[in-house]
Amino acid sequence: xxxxxxxQKAQKSATTIKVSGAEAIIHCLLAEGVxxxxxxxxxxxxxxxxxxxxxxxxxxxxxxxxEQGATHAAQGYARVSxxxxxxMATSGPGATNLVTGLADAQIDSTPMVCITGQVPRHLLxxxxxxxxxxxxxxxxxxxxxxxxxxxxxxxxxxxxAFYIAKSGRPGPVLVDITKNAQFDEFEFAYEACTGVRxxxxxxxxxxxxxxxxxxxxxxxxxxxxxxxxxxxxxxxxAQLKALVEKAGIPAxxxxxxxxxxxxxxxxxxxxxxxxxxxxxxxxxxECDVLIAIGxxxxxxxxxxxxxxxxxxxxxxxxxxxxxxDKNVKADxxxxxxxxxxxxxxxxxxxxxxxxxxxxxxxxxxQIEFDQVIxxxxxxxxxxxxxxEVIEEINLASENKAVIVTDVGQHQMxxxxxxxxxxxxxxxxxxxxxxxxxALPAAIGAKMGAMDREVVAIIGDGGYQMTIxxxxxxxxxxxxxxxxxxxxxxxxxxxxWQELFFDKRYASTVMVNPDFVKIAxxxxxxxxxxxxRKDLRATVQEMMASKKPYFLEVKVEKEDNVxxxxxxxxxxxxxxxx
Amino acid sequence: xxxxxxxxxxxxENNVGLLxxxxxxxxxxxxxxxxxxxxxxxxxxxxxxxxxxNTTQQWVRNIVGQIEKQIEVIKAFYHTDEETIYQESALFKxxxxxxxxxxxxxxxxxxxxxxxxxxxxxxxxxxxSGRRFEIDxxxxxxxxxxxxxxxxxxxxxxxxxxxxxxxxxxxxxxx
Numbered sequence: 001x002x003x004x005x006x007x008q009k010a011q012k013s014a015t016t017i018k019v020s021g022a023e024a025i026i027h028c029l030l031a032e033g034v035x036x037x038x039x040x041x042x043x044x045x046x047x048x049x050x051x052x053x054x055x056x057x058x059x060x061x062x063x064x065x066x067e068q069g070a071t072h073a074a075q076g077y078a079r080v081s082x083x084x085x086x087x088m089a090t091s092g093p094g095a096t097n098l099v100t101g102l103a104d105a106q107i108d109s110t111p112m113v114c115i116t117g118q119v120p121r122h123l124l125x126x127x128x129x130x131x132x133x134x135x136x137x138x139x140x141x142x143x144x145x146x147x148x149x150x151x152x153x154x155x156x157x158x159x160x161a162f163y164i165a166k167s168g169r170p171g172p173v174l175v176d177i178t179k180n181a182q183f184d185e186f187e188f189a190y191e192a193c194t195g196v197r198x199x200x201x202x203x204x205x206x207x208x209x210x211x212x213x214x215x216x217x218x219x220x221x222x223x224x225x226x227x228x229x230x231x232x233x234x235x236x237x238a239q240l241k242a243l244v245e246k247a248g249i250p251a252x253x254x255x256x257x258x259x260x261x262x263x264x265x266x267x268x269x270x271x272x273x274x275x276x277x278x279x280x281x282x283x284x285x286e287c288d289v290l291i292a293i294g295x296x297x298x299x300x301x302x303x304x305x306x307x308x309x310x311x312x313x314x315x316x317x318x319x320x321x322x323x324x325d326k327n328v329k330a331d332x333x334x335x336x337x338x339x340x341x342x343x344x345x346x347x348x349x350x351x352x353x354x355x356x357x358x359x360x361x362x363x364x365x366q367i368e369f370d371q372v373i374x375x376x377x378x379x380x381x382x383x384x385x386x387x388e389v390i391e392e393i394n395l396a397s398e399n400k401a402v403i404v405t406d407v408g409q410h411q412m413x414x415x416x417x418x419x420x421x422x423x424x425x426x427x428x429x430x431x432x433x434x435x436x437x438a439l440p441a442a443i444g445a446k447m448g449a450m451d452r453e454v455v456a457i458i459g460d461g462g463y464q465m466t467i468x469x470x471x472x473x474x475x476x477x478x479x480x481x482x483x484x485x486x487x488x489x490x491x492x493x494x495x496w497q498e499l500f501f502d503k504r505y506a507s508t509v510m511v512n513p514d515f516v517k518i519a520x521x522x523x524x525x526x527x528x529x530x531x532r533k534d535l536r537a538t539v540q541e542m543m544a545s546k547k548p549y550f551l552e553v554k555v556e557k558e559d560n561v562x563x564x565x566x567x568x569x570x571x572x573x574x575x576x577x
Numbered sequence: 578x579x580x581x582x583x584x585x586x587x588x589x590e591n592n593v594g595l596l597x598x599x600x601x602x603x604x605x606x607x608x609x610x611x612x613x614x615x616x617x618x619x620x621x622x623x624x625x626x627x628x629x630x631n632t633t634q635q636w637v638r639n640i641v642g643q644i645e646k647q648i649e650v651i652k653a654f655y656h657t658d659e660e661t662i663y664q665e666s667a668l669f670k671x672x673x674x675x676x677x678x679x680x681x682x683x684x685x686x687x688x689x690x691x692x693x694x695x696x697x698x699x700x701x702x703x704x705x706s707g708r709r710f711e712i713d714x715x716x717x718x719x720x721x722x723x724x725x726x727x728x729x730x731x732x733x734x735x736x737x738x739x740x741x742x743x744x745x746x747x748x749x750x751x752x
Contacts, residue, residue, distance in 0.1 A: 136597060147593070198590055198648065320646065322639075322643055
């Protein structure tokens, strides 16, 4: 296919060429550096698919088996690569099937552009075949959305879409394009977007607030860092590490912040939140200065706000002004991009060590190890635990793998025990808690980081929500490793039923198919492990394989995830059993 | 925290769908909009939403933060009643014969400082601008005689403090 430049040359026009709206969309994608997108065709997007056919040597389209899979694959791709993920669908049901992925990307700040077809302009509002108001439907779950009804709007809107998706606090953008706008021809010229007058994506750092933060940190006796995904999105991993080391501050992470600092780093004290580590939760209420970096005090992190870090001065490093004082009042708010603000902070920070304070975390870890961790990852009882499977994956992957998780018990266990030595390695549905996320997200993650091992860890419930995406893995030979931790239950809901609903197991017992046979049906190499003696060798075989690999591990049916902060309780009331 | 009345002023681009985006922020938080007015503002091509809500300081802060975060919103503010100059407008449609049969009507018009917008054979229309209680008072006074139609606008308000939108827009364009 002729490139845009060749075409311009041929037409002897310096800046514009005459193309259809559909072709213009392809040129916009190429101009934004997109070489891969996920989607599903249908009537109202067919002109664009026709152009995708012509441009297939430059733009790879992956046909997912459901539009939801396209969004999660785009998210997985975006989260490992830092680039904008792209998903495409037709109007009506195609568009509505994107909604879960949009909501997931919105709450987890993932840059994604979704393109949907729409009925022709003259049919809007007529209840035409496959017409739905996707702009109205997607408004609350997008950072921005726009309906294009004229071909001439395409370059500007597409440029704006990519700019908005990736700038500031990233998020999903949906562009809906009526079919007439795809067919119409117009003079095309592309200019990347560099700003929108009503949008200020990155607040300028205020030195006064940074100086106040430095003073609090330098005089603190028990400083404590809790970082989130803002560190990864801002690519501030080196600055975080420098701060932690220079000031000698114990640092913990939210689930989406995982992997920004090596899990093995001595000052990395673990995960906060409902199923986070014991020390990081309980000591939140003993620190004197709480330094929150790129995190938003989600309720799963804070538990009851009335009893959260009330004794501490709170410093909040944040790019999104609306997050300041939203849940936890900040004594010092430092607005801006984390890499920039931490960079400005560092020269003001004095060398320090807080050994006695750090020892508190070590002591709490020992308690947690003795009462929980030991039994999770080195069990002596008969049945297999989820934790020991994660530990074997750590061993076989040398902590280098990208771990993609779904939602539920396996997710909490994987995030608790997976070890990381590289950033952008923990891909999970954090804010929305979308079951069915992992399998398609793993496909996207692998395609976004072909040089890395990608291991999807999924429960038997969530796996069946997007199991059809095995078709993509098979068709494109995507060498992801799929591990289903099968306890024949919707484990997390069952755990809550056990603890809070008197063991009334309403609709949480799963009657499962033969997962190995299903994977075999897709010609994917498959194994099932039911006994401990076979676990290590099989995990190693899986990790050594260069091809897609499916592993089902039958784990204990009624294990619980601990520690646990019951919903609405204080971080101080974290339970070890 | 106690609930009180707040006037939210939003300066924005004039784009299709923004009203839906803004009203959705209230919907998500289960907060009812008491009144809503959209008009042009003092700046060319910049629209102004004036939204009245009864909620807590904490919620209005949160809402304004979320509104301001929307791409096409330039700036949003919230003010208490004491911090703004505000008014509403109302129209009353009354049967014309009352103007002649009920002398009291003319006194009501005068005492309330309302204007006669139009007089037709069957009806006449009164306009009244002012605070909510003033309009309510006129409504109560006219009610016994029969009101054929009544409508009241949303609140419109200007703040006592400066809003500095022009300089903000300039700053955005320079950054």
